[in-house]
Every structure is written in structure tokens, then in C-alpha cells.
Amino acid sequence: MKYVLKVENVVKKFGDKVAVNNVSFSVKRGEVYSLLGPNGAGKTTLMSMIAGIIEPTEGKIEVLGGDPRESSIRAKIGYCPQEPVVYDNLTGLENLMFYAGLYGLSGREAKRKCNELLEFVGLGEYGKKPVRTYSGGMMKRLNFAIAIIGDPELLMLDEPTTGMDPRARRSVWELIEKLRKEGKTIILATHYMEEADVLSDRVAIMDLGRKVAEGTPEELKKEYGPRAVVNIELVKLKPEAIESIKRYASEGRVMVEENLLRVHVEDPDEVTPMIISELIKHGCRLNALRVSRPTLEDVFLKLTGRRLIE
């Protein structure tokens, strides 16, 4: 089966409020697909429908060829919501054992699997401690372990790193990378553009319940992002050098501010060495070099007129 998930013209209304508005997309096996958008974009509602928690008002969702509201389909989905889904008075191991039971595991097999997962998420030595003693990051990692207890074919991660410090965030990214290498299909809902950029094969940009764009991060940046800018700080600038580098600039855009040159380019990796070479040839001496590339934040700004985090 090529597609693990198919979302077709899905609409979800809560009373008069439209939370998800006619969204369609498909996710291939082994792909990491991100839903990128600010809070209130409809990502969590969409995830809840894909996980089989709630029904779409209109449209159709097909997971692994079936309806996610069926228990047998949900058994193949791992869902990691934003908030901790653990019981404070139970230990990490007991929490995992509970969820293992819900996925049909029991006895020694369940215990072995739970201990393996605790090790996998880096909680091996904390498994017998009550969850109420865990830090926020540890809770998130336990949430993560719970999401994969059923060895899911489709893993859904809703804002898995929200509220984490950069180090903890990096460790979750490493976990996602490990699972990607295992060939899991992952849907990631996030409002961190860097997270979507680093982890995703494809990204759907969402705003106000709608999907406003879709593609690989590079495609999106290329299509909707601004040009890259090569910023060169010079010790000595010679005017004739400016003319000579204009041929490398996109639409000839070269801006000069005292000793700083800002060159707008299509492909910075290709033209930056040529620009440097040209400047040196004209007797310019370089002080610093910085390349500004377009981000998904720029894409979102271009598409919606707003920033991702405001």
C-alpha cells in the first residue's frame, strides 16, 4: 500500500465554528509529513480525526485502507498528544504497562517491551519512579514511549517539543530520526518552523483551518520564500568590484551600506564562491561572510501575512 493516510475534503465544525475547512492530503509509507501552523490553525483537530477520536463533519479519512474509528485500525496508529497522558501516582513502567494492555500486550512480553521502550526514550533508570517526580521533558519522552507501545505503522506526534528547552527538543528530534530510519510513517503537527524544516519530507502549511500550501521544505521556500542574501563585510571596497558581481545577483540586486555588500541570489551554494573570487580579484579584502537563506517562517509570512509565533 503506497499511501498510509488519505485525507479527502475533510471539514470539522463545532457548532458554527469551522475548525478544519476542506483539507485534503495523502501521506506515503515511510514519509515524515508535517502540519505546520500557529495555534488555532486546526492541526490538533485534524490529528484527532485521523486518530479516530472524533468524526469529520464532512469528507473522508482513510488510514491504512480503513476507517480510524475502527478498533483494529486504531491498533496500528500511535498517537502522542501535546499534554502528558500519564497517571501521576503510577510509575513510568506502570503507565507503560497500562497502555500496553490497551494494545493487547500482557505479561512478560509487555514488561519486556515496556523496559525496552523506557531505555529507548532514555528513561531506563526512572522506570520505577512515580511519574509525579518526572520533569516536563521526561513526561514528554514517556508520552513518546506510550505513542509507540503498540509498534504503530502510523505515528502521530502533536507538538512533541512544545515547552521544551533546546537540549530536550534535540533529544526528541533524535528519537524521531531513529523512528524514521526504522521506516515508520510519521505525521508531525508543530508550530516550530525549524522542527518542520529539519524533520519533514513534506510539509503542509495550515492557517485558520485551511491547508494553504504543501510540498517539501525546499520546494516551499523556493516557491514562496524570498531570495537568499549573501552578506559580505569588507575591509576595503572597490566600486568596480560591485559592477563585476552584479551578474551573479538575482535581477542584479546588489545593495551597498558603507563596507557591507548584500547580494540577492538564486542559489547561494553555487554563486557565493564566485562572488568571493571576483571580489578578491578586484583587490577587495574580506572581513566577514554570512548567508541568509529563506525559512518556512518566511513562507508562512508570505502566504498568510502573519508570523507563525506572534
Added chain:
Amino acid sequence: MIRWSAVKAFIVKELLEVFRSKEIMFWMIAWPILWVLLSAYIFVPPSIEQPMTLDIGVINHDIGSQAPMNGTYFIEILNTTEYKGVKLFRIKVYKNETKMIEDIRKGRLDGGFIIPKKFGENVTMGQTKLKVYIGARDVQSAQITNAILRGFVEGMNKMISLIKIKETLKYIPKNVREFVRSWSLGIAMPINATFVEVKPKVLMSRATIIGWFTIGALGMSMLYSGLSIGSLMVVEEKDRGTLKRLLASPMTSTEMLVGKTLAGLISLAVMSLLVIVAGHVMCGAKIIWNPTRLEHWLVPLLLIVVALFTIGLGSLLSLITRSVRGASALSTILGLMLSFLAGVWFPKWMMPTWIQAFADFFPATWAIDAIREIMVYELEMKEVMFKVAGSIVATVVVYGLGVVAYKHLLRKYAEA
């Protein structure tokens, strides 16, 4: 189809949470045991089966009389009168009538006698006067003192009459002696009544009264604990943020319901056992469970019936509560209120008529009463069958409605 692994996961999780929560442990175990102890040692103290001793003042103006039944002898009788091995009176002899009446007024005495001059002589030869004061420390003690002192004087009258008749008959010719004896007895005691105390079996001893209260305390904690289990079933998962994750798992709503209900039944069974053992061992309650008698096997069934009834009722309650705090508070208040109003913990015959009518139609009361009747009154199967059948039917209806409420709430909170 229900998967046992999911049901078992819920049972284990719920029990771990219950037995690790100090608050739940207090309400489920400590509180009912505390009630049993309070009932046993305050409402039914060990002294309840002993007769009371009255403090009585006496002024004797018949000092030095040579008559057989003189004032001094009367005081001696007062001093030595016993009932069930306990002295009936504690006597204090006064010289001054004003002082004695003052002591009665101040509640230092329950009553007093003033024995007049020539008391012994007049008793022997005809009729004497005797002034009896009855104290009133409170309405009830005044009635009791009145009854005891009247009973004592009546007893004395009867005894003296019989002695007089016996002495008189010695001077009566044999041929008419029997007639005169009967005639005289008829004058002295025209009605020779025999008083027999008949109490309900359950109230015969302190042990049975404590047995009644032990089952009552058990019923009370079943009510608020069961209501709490039922009302928290969904809202607790919602408040914790775990509900949506549970719904995203392959678990079905029926598996969660069965798991949570069975966990509730197990905790309530443990609680019932501990309360019964505490009542029996710590307080000496008369509670009998004889496995060779068929009707005694109805007790575990009835406990399950009460538990399911209250869990179902709790589930219905959850329709009007929105948070764990609200559900817990409402369950506890309603459970305690029902314990008193439905005659579960407090005897319903002590309640106003309209409350008795309510208690008569409350199915949990039927089941609790049936448990009492089997374990304390030792009634037989046929005598409790009506209540057992009624409570089972009511439980099926209430639990069924509870399931509908539970499913409705799951849908509602999933969409929230």
C-alpha cells in the same frame, strides 16, 4: 468482543490509583471503620445493657420505732434493692428537707423520700403516708425516675400486703382460711399481672445493635464510594487529559466501562470485608456468615447489587457535573445524605413519615436491609427474596441508564 488485556489493564491501573491515594483510602476504609467504632462506643456504649442506679435522698422521721417495717428498715430495703445484679438506688440520708429538695432541684439527686413519724406503726396497723419527690434532670430521666420510684413503692405495697395477709390468715379458722386468703389477695392485688419484655430480635443485645450499625456504615460508604466511582469514571480521565489518548487507542468504550466497574467492585469488596471485620472483631458486632446456608450466599450478591446500583447512579450524576471536584463533592454529599434519609445508616423508624416513605422506595435500602436481615436477624431465604429481587431489578435499570450516560459523556468530551 471484549479484550481481557484491556479490561485487566484498567483494573490494575484503577486499583493502583485507589490504594495509593490517601484521600480515597480515608473515605473508603478509615471513615466507615470510624463510624462503626463511634456507633459501638458512643451510640451503643458497653453500659447500655446495665440497669441504671438512681441517686435518692431520704429523710427519716421514724427513728426508734419498734415496728417490724419501720423507717430504718425501709432505708435498708432501698439500699439493698438490686436489678440484674446492679443496685437500684444510691442513698443519701438528709436531716433537712429544704436541703434535700435543693439538691433535687440542682440535679444532684434523682428523687427523694420523706418517711413520716409512726411510719412503721401505721404500716403495720393500717395505712401510712410516704412523700416521694421525683427529680427532673431532663425529660427522659424524669420519666425513668418516676417509673422506677412508682414501681418500687408498688412493689413494697405488694410485699407488705402479702406479709399482712399471711400474718392475718394465722388467726382465721381453717375451714374459711382459703376463702379469706383469696378474698384478701383480691383486695390487695385484684390484678396479678405478669410482665414479659419482648424486644425485636435485632435489638436484643448490644452485639446485634452494633451489627445493625456495622452494616449501616458499610451501606453508607458503599453509597458515597459507589456514587463517586460512577460519577468520576469519565470526567476524571477528561480532567487529567488522558481521555483522548485512551480513545485513540484500540480500547473500546465497553472495555473501559467493564474495567472501571470491576475495579470499583473489587475496591468496594475489600472495603466491605474490612468494615465487617472491624465491626465484628473490634466492636463485637453480631454478624453471621454461614457458608452452609444458601441465603448467606445472597450477601455477596447483594453487595455487588448495591455497588452496581450506586455506580450506575453515580454515572447518571456525572451528567450534571463538569469536573472531578464537582463530581466528588456531589457524590460525597449525596451519599451521606442518602445514608441518613434512606434508612441505610440511621433507623428509618426514627425518621418523619415522608422520609420513611422515601426510604421504602430506595432500592439500595432494600439490598442493605436484606443483608442485615440475613447476617444480623438471621432471616431465611423466603423472607428476604422480595427485597433481593426488587433490588436486582432496580439495579439493572439504573446501571443500564448509567451506561447510556457514560457513552453520551464519552462522545461529548471527545468533541470538547
